[in-house]
Amino acid sequence: MSRLTQTLIPPTQRQPVEALNDALDLEYGDPLAKRTGFLIMLVLSAIIAISGVLADSTATVIGAMIIAPLGTPILGIALGIVTGHLSLVLRSIGWVAAGLVIVVLLGWAFTFVIADPASLESNSQILGRTSPRLLDLVAALATGTAGAFAMCRRDLSAVLPGVAISISLVPPLGVVGVCAGQGEWGAAAGALFLFLSNVFALVVAGTIVFTMSGYAREPGSSRTANRRRAYIVVSILTIVVVLPLIANTIFTVLHARWSAEIGAAAEIWLADEDRAQVDDVTWNGLVATIVVTDPDGTLPPVDDLTEALSGLPETVSVVVDVGVGDEIPVR
Helix, strand or coil, X not given: CCHHHHHHCCCCCECCHHHHHHHHCCCCCCHHHHHHHHHHHHHHHHHHHHHHHHCCCHHHHHHXXXXXXXXXXXXXXXXXXHHCCHHHHHHHHHHHHHHHHHHHHHHHHHHHHCCCHXXXXXXXXXXXXXCCCHHHHHHHHHHHHHHHHHHHEHHHHHHHHHHHHHCCCHHHHHHHHHHHHCCCHHHHHHHHHHHHHHHHHHHHHHHHHHHHCXXXXXXXXXXXXXXXXXXXXHXXXXXXHHHHHHHHHHHHXXXXXXXXXXXXXXXXXXXXXXXXXXXXXEEECCEEEEEEECCCCCCCCCHHHHHHCCCCCCXXXXXXXXXXXXXXXXX
């Protein structure tokens, strides 16, 4: 091992590669027991997560994240890349894909017991997982680094439950199934992208940590050329994931800034109206809707509001909704 590796992981605390294989490869050691345990814990964690999502219960969702086993094959992908074992990579990908299908199908099945589909529109557990941002990827990278580092050391296994709480794997898949069952395909796609970005972040972080820990130079490691190709593929996939997250983050920040500007201008516009008030500013793409309550039905002319919003980009449209089925265009 390098001097840096010996500093981070003392030889007395470093896990042998056999221990990592036993922990991360579902076909190593006792395959039947591992596969059975994986599937049972996956189904239970999915049921808990979906129930917590539908009940909008953060505590319940956290409970599902603690017992969710999907992190095992994901880090198995990273170990297979570092040690050059393509079979481990492919097996681990297969288990991740199987877990994805199982959880999504369970989420879809749960939609049949939803009494009020409209309640999902204000569900914080769903809204928080349908629009991933760059910060989600940063958190996933840190989580993957912590998890892989803890796997490499004998003395840090106690922190793994805490690491599990930090990464969102099963809950987004439950949201995918629930939203797909309700026909909300855009929200389902957002939740699926959150899951995939977390998977790639864990693989990238695990690959870096396992490499720095010296497992690429283990006697059982093989095929340096294959590892290099795998690193290139992982790097490309990381870029593919990062760019949309950056774009969505920028768009979210701009939405928040424009919402504040539009809301402030609308408040000034209604300042002389005793009973009229601004309730909210909502978005549909680049169209902002100012939701206004006006019991008297005497809104002032929109010319002043149009002028106040002249600083917004030309691509942004603004309308006023007074709750009577008609929208007043502002710009």
